[in-house]
Amino acid sequence: MKTINPVDQLNRPLRDLRISVTDRCNFRCTYCMPAEIFGERYEFLPKEKLLSFEEIYRIAKISVQIGVKKIRITGGEPLVRQDIPDLIEMLSEIDEIDDIAMTTNAYLLEKFAQDLKSAGLNRITVSLDSLDDDVFQKMNGRGFDTSKVKNGILEAKKVGLSPIKINAVVQKNVNDHTILDLIDWCRENKLIPRFIEYMDVGNLNQWNLSEVIFSKQLVEMVNEIFPVEPVDSSYPGEVAKKYRFLDGKGEFGVISSVSQPFCGDCTRLRLSPEGEIFTCLFAQKGLDLRSPIRSNASDDDLLKIIQNRWQTRNDNYSEQRSSLTNKNIKKVEMYHIGG
Numbered sequence: 345m346k347t348i349n350p351v352d353q354l355n356r357p358l359r360d361l362r363i364s365v366t367d368r369c370n371f372r373c374t375y376c377m378p379a380e381i382f383g384e385r386y387e388f389l390p391k392e393k394l395l396s397f398e399e400i401y402r403i404a405k406i407s408v409q410i411g412v413k414k415i416r417i418t419g420g421e422p423l424v425r426q427d428i429p430d431l432i433e434m435l436s437e438i439d440e441i442d443d444i445a446m447t448t449n450a451y452l453l454e455k456f457a458q459d460l461k462s463a464g465l466n467r468i469t470v471s472l473d474s475l476d477d478d479v480f481q482k483m484n485g486r487g488f489d490t491s492k493v494k495n496g497i498l499e500a501k502k503v504g505l506s507p508i509k510i511n512a513v514v515q516k517n518v519n520d521h522t523i524l525d526l527i528d529w530c531r532e533n534k535l536i537p538r539f540i541e542y543m544d545v546g547n548l549n550q551w552n553l554s555e556v557i558f559s560k561q562l563v564e565m566v567n568e569i570f571p572v573e574p575v576d577s578s579y580p581g582e583v584a585k586k587y588r589f590l591d592g593k594g595e596f597g598v599i600s601s602v603s604q605p606f607c608g609d610c611t612r613l614r615l616s617p618e619g620e621i622f623t624c625l626f627a628q629k630g631l632d633l634r635s636p637i638r639s640n641a642s643d644d645d646l647l648k649i650i651q652n653r654w655q656t657r658n659d660n661y662s663e664q665r666s667s668l669t670n671k672n673i674k675k676v677e678m679y680h681i682g683g
């Protein structure tokens with residue numbers, strides 16, 4: 345297959361496709377889908393508006409022609425989408441894709457891990473904000489303790505999904521006092537913990553800069569108990585800055601999207617559950633692909649639409665954050681397009 349490599353307005357190629365397969369989730373994390381807003385009456389997308397697996401596969405197959413090499417399945421919670429291993433199996437048949445990963449809260453992972461691995465999933469990132477059950481119960485908004493999540497992670501390890509990264513969003517006075525315990529557990533279980541600066545995604549989480557723990561401070565805190573040294577990034581555009589534990593027991597990472605934006609290397613395109621593409625996590629609107637798909641657009645038509653959108657992209661929200669956050673700009677929500 346002939347591949348072309350269009351670049352956007354800031355000279356960035358397209359490499360990653362993040363596919364959000366559902367807007368639904370079994371958690372109500374306070375910083376993402378606050379329970380007060382996403383209550384019983386909240387109307388999620390009806391089934392007919394969701395892209396089918398065939399439609400997602402088609403977009404992925406077209407995207408590789410303009411440079412996509414990595415796919416991440418996300419959500420909402422990807423494991424609540426019915427038959428998700430079937431989608432992984434379809435995507436893993438695309439030769440040009442080097443890597444298929446998933447971001448999940450792992451609540452249902454124990455049940456799905458083997459099927460995901462057999463279907464061709466390479467690796468998994470689990471969001472786990474704290475191992476302290478009280479803290480976790482509050483943060484996930486559903487009162488779930490950590491047991492099912494931990495079992496899911498250990499099962500994923502057993503079936504050979506590797507590496508397993510554990511992402512925690514750190515919020516001041518919420519879970520910052522529990523990060524050393526999380527690191528300890530990850531070191532014992534050969535997992536890679538990564539700490540994400542709490543971000544001003546969407547408009548629903550009442551984000552406030554005073555709740556962000558900056559990565560620099562976090563690394564200092566970790567270093568006092570578990571001495572570390574910085575590690576070079578493994579590839580251009582890697583979002584996490586990595587540190588190695590000096591005693592040889594693994595590494596950890598920080599994702600500093602607030603304090604040290606990495607827009608310059610951002611090669612990510614996002615596909616929403618209802619088939620809109622977004623060129624930034626903080627985008628105000630997406631571009632509809634479902635309508636052309638359902639009105640018989642050819643592969644070539646779709647290729648041109650995606651390519652043109654990429655070539656006109658000039659997003660660098662995080663680099664301009666301080667001038668934009670207070671402007672009450674309407675942004676897409678994280679649960680809608682995934683992390």
Ligand code: SAM
Pocket residue numbers: 369375376418419420421422447448449469470471511512513540541542543544545549678679682683
């Ligand atoms: N439900 C899955 C999960 O939680 O892993 C996948 C979707 S979730 C939206 C993807 C990632 O976004 C999670 O790691 C979550 O912690 C992160 N996230 C959501 N809201 C965030 C925020 N305001 N700041 C930083 N990260 C956030």
Ligand code: SF4
Pocket residue numbers: 369370371372373376377419420421449471678679
């Ligand atoms: Fe659900 Fe993930 Fe958002 Fe938490 S972060 S509410 S698990 S989509």
Ligand code: SF4
Pocket residue numbers: 606607608610612623624625626659660661662663
């Ligand atoms: Fe990419 Fe937008 Fe995040 Fe910058 S703010 S790294 S352009 S998703």
